[in-house]
Amino acid sequence: MRYETGVGGWRVGPDTSFIVGQAWLARNSKNQRMKANRSFVSAGGFTVLAEIEPATRPDLRGVREQIAVLAPVADAFLVPDNHLGRATVSSVAVAHEVATMGGRSIACLNARDRNLLGLQRDLLTAAAYGVDHLLLVQGDNRSEDTRTLTPRGMFKEARESAARMGMPHLSLGVTARAGKPLPAWKREADFVLTQIDYAVEDVVAWRESLSYDGPVLVGVIVLTSAAMAGRLAGGGYGVEIPDAVVERLAREPRSGVEMAIDLVGRFRTSCCDGVHLVSGNRYRDVAQALLLKAADAAD
Numbered sequence: 001m002r003y004e005t006g007v008g009g010w011r012v013g014p015d016t017s018f019i020v021g022q023a024w025l026a027r028n029s030k031n032q033r034m035k036a037n038r039s040f041v042s043a044g045g046f047t048v049l050a051e052i053e054p055a056t057r058p059d060l061r062g063v064r065e066q067i068a069v070l071a072p073v074a075d076a077f078l079v080p081d082n083h084l085g086r087a088t089v090s091s092v093a094v095a096h097e098v099a100t101m102g103g104r105s106i107a108c109l110n111a112r113d114r115n116l117l118g119l120q121r122d123l124l125t126a127a128a129y130g131v132d133h134l135l136l137v138q139g140d141n142r143s144e145d146t147r148t149l150t151p152r153g154m155f156k157e158a159r160e161s162a163a164r165m166g167m168p169h170l171s172l173g174v175t176a177r178a179g180k181p182l183p184a185w186k187r188e189a190d191f192v193l194t195q196i197d198y199a200v201e202d203v204v205a206w207r208e209s210l211s212y213d214g215p216v217l218v219g220v221i222v223l224t225s226a227a228m229a230g231r232l233a234g235g236g237y238g239v240e241i242p243d244a245v246v247e248r249l250a251r252e253p254r255s256g257v258e259m260a261i262d263l264v265g266r267f268r269t270s271c272c273d274g275v276h277l278v279s280g281n282r283y284r285d286v287a288q289a290l291l292l293k294a295a296d297a298a299d
Contacts, residue, residue, distance in 0.1 A: 040076050040104050041133070041171065041191045041215050047274030048264070048290075049106065049193075049217055050074035052098075053281065054088035063094055066283050067101050073290035076104040078135065078193075078276060082113050085139075092122055096129040106173065107131050111149040112139025119154055123161045134158065135173040135193060151175075152185050177238055178203045178218070182210055192216045193276045196232070196239045198263065204270045215273035220263050222279045222286060223249055223256040257285045261293060 041047055050070045055063050067077060077098050081091040095107035109122055126134065136154045155172060162170040171190040176182055178194045179202060186192065192212065196219035197203050207216055223229050223241075226249040233241045248255050257279075264275050279286040 041106075041173070041217070041274070045273065046268050047075045047215065047217060048073065049076050049078050049274060049276045050283075050286075051078045051080065051276065051278045052094065053283070054080050054083050054086075054091070054094070056086055056088050058089070060089065060094070060097055063089075063097065064101065067098055067103055069284055069287045070279075071101075071103055073287050073294070074103075074277070075274075076106060076133075078106050079108060081108040081110045081137075082139070090122075090125075092126050092129060092131050095126075095131045095133075099130065104133075105131070106133040106135050108135045108137060109154065110137050110139030111151050111154055114154075115148040116153075116157065119149060119157055120161060123158055124165070127165045127167055132167065132169050133171045133173070135175070137175050155185060155189070176216075178206045182212055187212050190214055194218045195237065196221050196278070198240070198242050198245065200263070200266045200270060203267070203272065207271055217274040217276045218267050218272050220260050220267070220275045220277050222260045222277075222282045224280065224282065225253050225256075226250040257282055257289055260286070261289045264290075265293070 041049070050073075052063055052066050070077070077095075079091040079094045079098070080088065082088055091107040091109065095105040098105040107126065109119070114122070126132070136151045136158065138151055151174060155174065158170070158172055162168070173191040173193060174186045174189040176186060176192050176194050178197050178199075182192070191214050194203070194216065203218055210216070221232070223232070223245070226246050229241045229246045229249055232239050245259060248259070260277070260279070264277065267275050277286070
């Protein structure tokens with residue numbers, strides 16, 4: 001299928017989205033390098049942070065393709081760290097790869113898989129690579145918990161390490177659950193990402209109640225089936241998925257992209273600062289849908 005609607009003269013379709021992304025990256029690489037010392041996550045605008053499906057093999061071709069395809073519709077990329085308890089290529093290394101392609105990224109570091117020395121190594125590597133945006137998280141639950149750190153401990157160490165290594169522009173993010181109080185130490189973060197959430201009005205009310213001046217990005221996911229929705233809702237992640245969403249997925253398994261894009265639009269028109277968009281293996285469909293939505297808005 002090929003769409004006749006385009007952006008900037010491009011015909012948008014499955015065989016052209018990669019080319020569009022490559023052209024965007026080439027055009028913007030110089031500008032991104034010039035902005036290296038400024039945070040690209042800020043309150044007052046609307047940031048689309050696209051999560052990359054991490055590489056579980058020593059091959060970054062799939063990662064590069066995701067970056068190229070999503071680049072025209074994403075402001076930056078989030079690189080997970082040993083996502084779902086699977087060993088993946090270092091998030092710091094992939095964040096550096098994003099930079100070499102002209103993009104901007106946030107590298108995730110989890111407390112579950114690190115001790116203090118491992119964290120200090122990763123902070124040093126990030127400094128060497130110029131990776132200056134980090135998201136500090138607990139890490140997905142698993143039966144064999146090797147945790148020796150906590151996100152709070154990582155945050156304190158990262159701040160102190162940044163001072164020692166002369167990284168005044170290091171931006172640190174944390175995660176939060178909408179509707180829950182934000183602890184004092186998390187209010188010192190440069191940005192906040194929330195869990196996946198469908199209750200737009202509740203998220204907006206929570207955001208307005210926060211005593212926090214930094215940007216808050218809300219989680220949005222592309223669900224591929226009713227079964228996936230069930231696993232996510234029942235997996236202990238604190239995610240509530242409306243029955244209407246599950247019922248529609250059961251009838252129309254490919255409706256997940258449309259529902260996610262609609263949700264992004266609703267958060268865009270609210271007081272939220274952006275979204276953390278998880279598209280998984282539907283990233284091509286997501287890129288096309290967002291390009292078409294941008295084209296429609298421009299008409």
